[in-house]
Structures are given as structure tokens and as C-alpha cells.
Amino acid sequence: MRFDLTEEQQAIQARARAFADDEVAPLAREADERGEFPLHLVKRMGSLGFLAGPIAASYGGSGMDYLSFALVYEELGRADSSVRGFLAVHAGLVSLCIRDWGTEEQKQHYLPRLASGEWIGCYCLTEPNAGSDAASMETSAREEEDSFVLNGEKIWITNGNIADVAIVFATRDASARHRGICAFLVDTSSAGFRREAMPGKELGHRAADHAKIVFEECRVPKSALLGAPGEGFKIAMSALDHGRLGVAAGAVGVAQACLDASIAFTKQRRQFGQRIADFQMVQATLADMAADVDAARLLVHRAAWLKQEGRPTTRETSIAKLFATEAAVKAASEAVLLHGGRGYSNEFPVERYYRDIKGLQIYEGTSHIQRIVIARQLVGKGE
Ligand SMILES: Cc1cc2nc3c(=O)[nH]c(=O)nc-3n(C[C@H](O)[C@H](O)[C@H](O)COP(=O)(O)OP(=O)(O)OC[C@H]3O[C@@H](n4cnc5c(N)ncnc54)[C@H](O)[C@@H]3O)c2cc1C
Structure with missing residues (x-):
């Protein structure tokens, strides 16, 4: 190897x-x-x-x-x-x-x-009543002769206000759950496609664009279907296999940035007449952070390699996303602590890493959901 x-x-x-x-x-x-x-x-x-x-x-x-x-x-x-x-x-x-x-x-x-x-591009899956349980979505796709008519609401859509094209998931039969979902490629200038900024001020990712999108009798031609009707859930999950790898790799970047910032700061900050990097407790924190960064990176590289080989990656991608985001959450928390009061202000970037990393732990499947994906492969699904 x-x-x-x-x-x-x-x-x-x-x-x-x-x-x-x-x-x-x-x-x-x-x-x-x-x-x-x-x-x-x-x-x-x-x-x-x-x-x-x-x-x-x-x-x-x-x-x-x-x-x-x-x-x-x-x-x-x-x-x-x-x-x-x-x-x-x-x-x-x-x-x-x-x-x-x-x-x-x-x-x-x-x-x-x-x-x-x-x-x-943007990807519209999450709804007010359907987050982790995406199959319970309510946005509907009504089939008419040569078109589908979309009605419903999506939230937290990254790039939603700046996108030209949206992949939209909607159901033609909510009672069929997964099997009722279809995917559509929707031009964001279509009539009945309305978008606005998410309300409130986000904890992190403050420079990112997040939209609420409302579909009101939004008519799309049948040629806008992505995949076959009813294949939408499978399409959504396969897209997440790609996206989650990006989130996991991004989390490795955040953890590495926390480690780099912490090394630089603890080497120059002096207390009790010495560099704080010379305190054993500080060294232990830095060493644990370095071990986590290496482990997370190797998991990401394994998932990327499997993907390149064309082999199944769902389990390995979930393991990489779970481990890398949790490791980065811990690294960001420790990095703020190691910076003392300075870490509590945006004078130093660790303050932003600490806020941003919570998002990676939530989107594209929370850490709980990644554990479900992994455990299902270990013990199957009960009756
Ligand atoms: C910054 C940001 C960007 C986003 N971008 C997009 C985007 O571009 N497109 C898009 O479609 N969505 C996007 N989302 C939405 C995101 O994917 C959802 O927030 C996420 O899937 C969780 O759904 P929810 O918020 O409805 O939480 P819920 O599903 O209501 O979960 C609440 C809590 O319950 C836990 N939980 C739920 N089910 C279970 C279970 N079975 N077992 C144990 N615990 C469970 C969750 O893990 C979580 O801790 C974004 C979110 C954020 C914060």
C-alpha cells in the first residue's frame, strides 16, 4: 500500500x-x-x-x-x-x-x-417537516399531460438565492414514501419558483447563501425529470455519497487549520515564564489533535480511493464524515481554549472555525444519521 x-x-x-x-x-x-x-x-x-x-x-x-x-x-x-x-x-x-x-x-x-x-447549482431536499427523515417530504409533483406541477417548501438550501439550476425532490405519492419521490432539474427563473434568505442569523457559514424556496404551481416539462419517476430517493442518497466525502474532507481542513493555529499560538504565547507549548497538558492536546487529523485524513483518502475504484462507498464515506466532523468539532473547541481570551474573538480565525464546524456535523446527514448508516451495515435492519 x-x-x-x-x-x-x-x-x-x-x-x-x-x-x-x-x-x-x-x-x-x-x-x-x-x-x-x-x-x-x-x-x-x-x-x-x-x-x-x-x-x-x-x-x-x-x-x-x-x-x-x-x-x-x-x-x-x-x-x-x-x-x-x-x-x-x-x-x-x-x-x-x-x-x-x-x-x-x-x-x-x-x-x-x-x-x-x-x-x-443548488440541491433542494430538506423541508420544514422533513429533515433527517427525507422520505417524509411533502413537496408534491402533480403529473399533467406533458409536465409536472410542483408545490411545497424547501429550507436551508445552500446557494439557493444565487443558483441558476436546482435539483428538486418532490413526491407524486406521499403515502408511497421513498418510492413516490422524483428528482427534477428546475430552472430557478421558472414561474412559481420563489426564494428568499433564511430567517435569523446563522451560527456559522455566515458568508454562505442559505435560502427558503417555495414552489407555487411551478410547472416543469417532463424532460426536466432526472432519472426515472420514483427513483428520486435513490438519486438523493447517491448525491449525498458524493457530497459527504466533500464535507468529510472539508472537516479535515478545519481540523488541520485548528492544529496549525494552535501550534503557532502556543509557541509564541508565554505564561509563567515559558512558552505555553512547553506545558505538558498543552502538548497532550496538540498531540491528540494531530493524531485525530491523521486518522480523519486517512479515512477520507480511503473513501476517495474506493470511489475511484468504482466500489461501494456508502459505509466508508459515512465513517469518514462521522469521524472527521467529530474530530474537527473537538479540535476547534480545544483550539479556542488554547488561544485563551483571544480565541473568543474574531481577531483570530479559530473563533470562526468553532462556529462553522457545527454545520458540518449537521448537514448532509447529522452525526446521528451517519451512525445509523454505519450500524445498519453492521447489524442490518430489524423487523
Ligand atoms: C448550514 C446548512 C446548510 C444546509 N444546506 C442544505 C442544502 O443545500 N440542501 C438541503 O436539502 N438541506 C440543507 N441543509 C439541511 C440539513 O441537511 C438538515 O438540517 C439536516 O439533514 C438535519 O435535518 P433537520 O434540521 O430537519 O433536523 P432533524 O432531522 O429534525 O433532527 C433534529 C435532531 O434529531 C436527530 N435525529 C433525527 N432522526 C434521528 C434518528 N432516527 N435517530 C437519532 N437521532 C435522530 C438529529 O440527528 C438531530 O440531532 C443545510 C443545513 C445547514 C445547517
Whole structure:
């Protein structure tokens, strides 16, 4: 087993690191304070080949392997979870989902525009009464002669206010639960598609765009169906297999950023006549953080490698997401503590990491849901 990155993977990592350090990190604090997504970075990520990393060149992608793409997510996550989150939705939940399930015509129409950043994508699954239990969704798809008519409400939709295309999940028969769900590719300028910012001020990801989307007699042609009618739940879950890997890799980035910040700070801060890094308790914290970062990264790399091999990855992706996000939550909490009072202010970025990381523990399946996915593979599902 080789743990070295190939030359190509190292080159992609270096490109992502330079972009994250030079163009993302310097904007992160202000974007967080203003609550504004740095939209100009989208086309820039397109030109760097990040927006559609693993998608084939014939559809405008870079054709990179999944491990390379995980490295891109990690580097962005190290700088800013709002930008990394944008990418996990736009590329992981939207472009890769269209690549996997779209007709040739849909792929030709959407993928190159999403790859360049000309269009932005969002993924509409969560509803006020259907979060972890997505199969209980209420948004309906009424079939008429040559179209479907959508009615309902989606919440917490990342990129929702800035997206050009939305993958929307709706049911044609709520009593059929999973089997009633269909997926649609909806133009966000369609009549009956209304969106607004989520109410309230978010704990983290403050630069990210989150929308509430209302469908009122929103008519879409039958050609907007993604996959077959009734396949929507399977499509939603397969998209999450891609997106969760992006979240897990992003969490490794956050944990690494916490470790880097903590090492730098504890080496220069002096108390009781010595560097705080020389206290054994501080060293133990740093060592545990470093062990967690390594373990999380290896789990992400294993899931990415399996995906590249075309093998099943649901269990390994859930393990990577669960471990990496929990490790990063712990690392962020310890990093704030190690910074003392300074860690409690946005003078230092650990304050933002601490707020942002809670989001990664919740979206694309909470830590409880990842445990359910893993345990189901261990003990099956009871009668
Ligand atoms: C920043 C952010 C961005 C998001 N972006 C998107 C997006 O782009 N698109 C989208 O569709 N959604 C998005 N979401 C929504 C997100 O996926 C949901 O919030 C998440 O799936 C949880 O659903 P919920 O909020 O309804 O919580 P609930 O499902 O109500 O869960 C509440 C609590 O109950 C626990 N719980 C629920 N069921 C079980 C169970 N069976 N066993 C044990 N515990 C359980 C949960 O783990 C959680 O702790 C986003 C959310 C956030 C915070």
C-alpha cells in the first residue's frame, strides 16, 4: 500500500493550497462579518478546474481522480467552510448527480455551464417537516399531460438565492414514501419558483447563501425529470455519497487549520515564564489533535480511493464524515481554549472555525444519521 500522493495529485493540492491561501483566506473574515458570499471566486474556481473536478473533459470537467478532489476540498476547508460548502453542493450534490443520472442531453446542457461557473447549482431536499427523515417530504409533483406541477417548501438550501439550476425532490405519492419521490432539474427563473434568505442569523457559514424556496404551481416539462419517476430517493442518497466525502474532507481542513493555529499560538504565547507549548497538558492536546487529523485524513483518502475504484462507498464515506466532523468539532473547541481570551474573538480565525464546524456535523446527514448508516451495515435492519 502506498501513502504517497502522485505527482499529479501533488500538483492539484499545491494549486488548491495556493488558491486557498492567497485568494480565499484573506477574504474569509470580512465575508463572515458581512454575511456575503465572495461570488467572484466561483468563476475563478471554474478556471482552476475545481468546479467539476472529477467530471470528464468532454463535459467541461478536469477529469481528476476523487482523491485529488478530496485534496481540493481539504485545502478550501482549511481556509473557509463557506467556500468549501459552496463547492460540496455545486459539484458534489449537483454536477456529479447530473453526471450519474442525467440523459445525454441534460449532461450536455448543464455540465459545461456548471463546470465554468456560468451557472450555479443548488440541491433542494430538506423541508420544514422533513429533515433527517427525507422520505417524509411533502413537496408534491402533480403529473399533467406533458409536465409536472410542483408545490411545497424547501429550507436551508445552500446557494439557493444565487443558483441558476436546482435539483428538486418532490413526491407524486406521499403515502408511497421513498418510492413516490422524483428528482427534477428546475430552472430557478421558472414561474412559481420563489426564494428568499433564511430567517435569523446563522451560527456559522455566515458568508454562505442559505435560502427558503417555495414552489407555487411551478410547472416543469417532463424532460426536466432526472432519472426515472420514483427513483428520486435513490438519486438523493447517491448525491449525498458524493457530497459527504466533500464535507468529510472539508472537516479535515478545519481540523488541520485548528492544529496549525494552535501550534503557532502556543509557541509564541508565554505564561509563567515559558512558552505555553512547553506545558505538558498543552502538548497532550496538540498531540491528540494531530493524531485525530491523521486518522480523519486517512479515512477520507480511503473513501476517495474506493470511489475511484468504482466500489461501494456508502459505509466508508459515512465513517469518514462521522469521524472527521467529530474530530474537527473537538479540535476547534480545544483550539479556542488554547488561544485563551483571544480565541473568543474574531481577531483570530479559530473563533470562526468553532462556529462553522457545527454545520458540518449537521448537514448532509447529522452525526446521528451517519451512525445509523454505519450500524445498519453492521447489524442490518430489524423487523
Ligand atoms: C448550514 C446548512 C446548510 C444546509 N444546506 C442544505 C442544502 O443545500 N440542501 C438541503 O436539502 N438541506 C440543507 N441543509 C439541511 C440539513 O441537511 C438538515 O438540517 C439536516 O439533514 C438535519 O435535518 P433537520 O434540521 O430537519 O433536523 P432533524 O432531522 O429534525 O433532527 C433534529 C435532531 O434529531 C436527530 N435525529 C433525527 N432522526 C434521528 C434518528 N432516527 N435517530 C437519532 N437521532 C435522530 C438529529 O440527528 C438531530 O440531532 C443545510 C443545513 C445547514 C445547517
